[in-house]
């Protein structure tokens with residue numbers, strides 16, 4: 303049986319519409335325009351594309367977008383000074399420092415220098431701790447987008463067996479926390495996991511966040527399970543012509559969609575939801591900063 307496709311691109315459009323509605327209300331009733339600042343260090347072409355599309359979507363929902371492009375050899379001091387400026391700028395409600403940073407910069411130090419209430423990525427240790435203890439926080443965008451799609455598809459996730467493949471701070475760990483918060487029985491798998499295929503076969507929900515193109519084959523998937531494919535891998539696509547590339551996920555879409563009950567595609571799945579959730583987090587941060595009621599349905 304062919305899996306249902308969970309259309310992240312369409313879902314993201316509905317999230318952006320809600321965000322745009324809240325932005326319009328903030329403008330009209332409170333004379334406030336939410337602002338999102340993105341800091342990009344270096345010239346990684348993939349990052350540039352991503353930063354551009356974030357900027358465009360930020361403006362499309364009516365928010366202000368600020369971009370700070372810095373040289374690849376920027377010093378820690380200079381980067382910290384820019385972040386400090388944004389922390390103190392009342393027009394900026396959300397700050398995102400694009401990762402990964404060049405090797406000479408201490409990523410933890412930089413992330414933890416962002417004011418936690420403006421940390422729309424949810425990577426600051428305060429937000430990580432708040433999420434882990436079930437308190438109100440800024441929730442990382444990619445896992446938040448995955449959770450929204452899972453809740454929309456299943457209703458309640460309570461009691462479901464969830465396996466998250468990958469234990470990174472930006473995807474795997476916060477994803478596991480969110481699933482636990484929704485009362486799933488959660489397993490986090492990683493490169494040292496023994497017998498990964500058997501672990502994955504137990505799962506009602508599989509979240510693949512590994513960074514290995516098409517690593518998860520269909521025969522690891524329990525019949526009817528839901529597969530959330532976080533992977534964004536650019537690989538050669540000679541079938542499209544010489545030198546052409548294509549995007550694939552961490553799950554093998556063709557074989558997984560024969561066994562799964564539902565699956566997110568790549569592109570058009572988790573990726574667009576990540577950006578939509580970044581905009582949602584910015585509105586949430588703006589409302590909190592101004593002591594206003596938070597938009598409903600845009601947080602975890």
Ligand SMILES: NC(=O)C1=CN([C@@H]2O[C@H](COP(=O)(O)OP(=O)(O)OC[C@H]3O[C@@H](n4cnc5c(N)ncnc54)[C@H](OP(=O)(O)O)[C@@H]3O)[C@@H](O)[C@H]2O)C=CC1
Pocket residue numbers: 444467468469470471472473474491492493494495498511512513514532533534535552572573576
């Ligand atoms: N759609 C979106 O919006 C986003 C997509 N991504 C994509 O998601 C993927 C993961 O990103 P990220 O979490 O940052 O990646 P990381 O490289 O930080 O983490 C990868 C994780 O996968 C684990 N892993 C690696 N190889 C294996 C293996 N053979 N078997 C089991 N586990 C393995 C690693 O284990 P160990 O810890 O033991 O090394 C690690 O925990 C990437 O493709 C990235 O591009 C990321 C962010 C946003």
Ligand SMILES: Nc1nc(=O)c2c([nH]1)NC[C@@H]1CN(c3ccc(C(=O)N[C@@H](CCC(=O)O)C(=O)O)cc3)C=[N+]21
Pocket residue numbers: 351352398399400401402423443444534549568569570571572573574576577
């Ligand atoms: N501080 C920080 N926060 C992040 O959230 C962050 C980051 N750094 N560094 C890089 C990763 C990656 N990431 C993506 C988001 C959306 C798409 C996305 O929209 N992808 C489209 C395809 C885009 C294309 O065609 O290239 C899709 O999947 O349909 C991809 C990747 C966020 N990240």
